[in-house]
Amino acid sequence: ARPKVGYFYSQKPTTSLIHDYIRNIKVLDIKSKPVTVSENYSVYDSIVTLFLNDVGTIFVESSGYLVGAVSRKDFLKTAIGSSDVHKVPVGVIMTRMPNIVTVKDTDTAYEAARKIIEHEVDSLPVIEVVKDELQKEHYKITGKVSKTTLTQLLVKLGESQG
Amino acid sequence: ARPKVGYFYSQKPTTSLIHDYIRNIKVLDIKSKPVTVSENYSVYDSIVTLFLNDVGTIFVESSGYLVGAVSRKDFLKTAIGSSDVHKVPVGVIMTRMPNIVTVKDTDTAYEAARKIIEHEVDSLPVIEVVKDELQKEHYKITGKVSKTTLTQLLVKLGESQG
Secondary structure, three states, rough: OOOOOOEEEEEHHHHHHHHHHHHOEHHHHOOOOOOEEEEEEEHHHHHHHHHHHHHOOOEEEOOOOOEEEEEEEOOOOOOOOOOOOOEEEEEHHHHEEEOOOOOOOOOHHHHHHHHHHHHHOEEEEEEEEEEEOOOEEEEEEEEEHHHHHHHHHHHHHHHHOO | OOOOOOEEEEOOOHHHHHHHHOOOEEEHHHHHHOEEEEEOOOOOHHHHHHHHHOOOEEEEEEOOOEEEEEEEHHHHHOOOOOOOOOOOOOOHHHHOOOOOOOOOOOHHHHHHHHHHHHHOOEEEEEEEEEEEOOOOOOEEEEEEEEHHHHHHHHHHHHHOOO
């Protein structure tokens, strides 16, 4: 008996399959835990938090909502400046909402990578929009996608199977 | 006339095509320009070089050969410490050869990504091994592959075509 084999016709080159595949991976599937501090933390304590968690970006929360982001680059700039890192609160040097580039669970890994490159940032907070009793919108942070997350994804895609 | 179409048989799932594809991309095809300073540069001047070139890692050369690497994280650690960044030479705080993880032009993008994740670094120097008149091996730096390079690659792979 002839074996049942699947023949299929494809005009798509391999690269087309690749980008379909990459565009099907969702932020929800790859996001990692964000590290957050509160706005009145000193720059110094925030840097310590950065080192203790070995991350590149710290997100800043106020009343449980995302209000800012600070990268290693921002911290370095402040650290070599003249201000006292023990006295300056992180809220003073952070990038403040609405200037933070964000993604949602339903966005694709591709979209996250594109935003990181386009906006020249290291990490994006994954957010959920919630409304308070006055119908004002707030962002809750549920994760992050960083260049590290995406490099890990590339490793996973390149891993040989079994 | 019937159009010439290609039929092909494949037992491979799509993910298998993906990792074959990713493993065929070479470091040579994706590497970017490295930023280097000499060993006697001060930490401060190296940080300035880092900012002016907007990179995350500085490589250190001596007599044209790679001798060290310093990341934003290393600089931040020094900057919040008690040492005078204007006086300390970058050679004091750098990670020194042979403790630097490197790749070659012929390695794959996958291999570079794997090394970055495994060794928890942001960037790898792309090197070429050369021998001096005493047959001693030295490393010449010809480029770098960073998490940014690999995130850019992911964007390229995910881009729709035409």
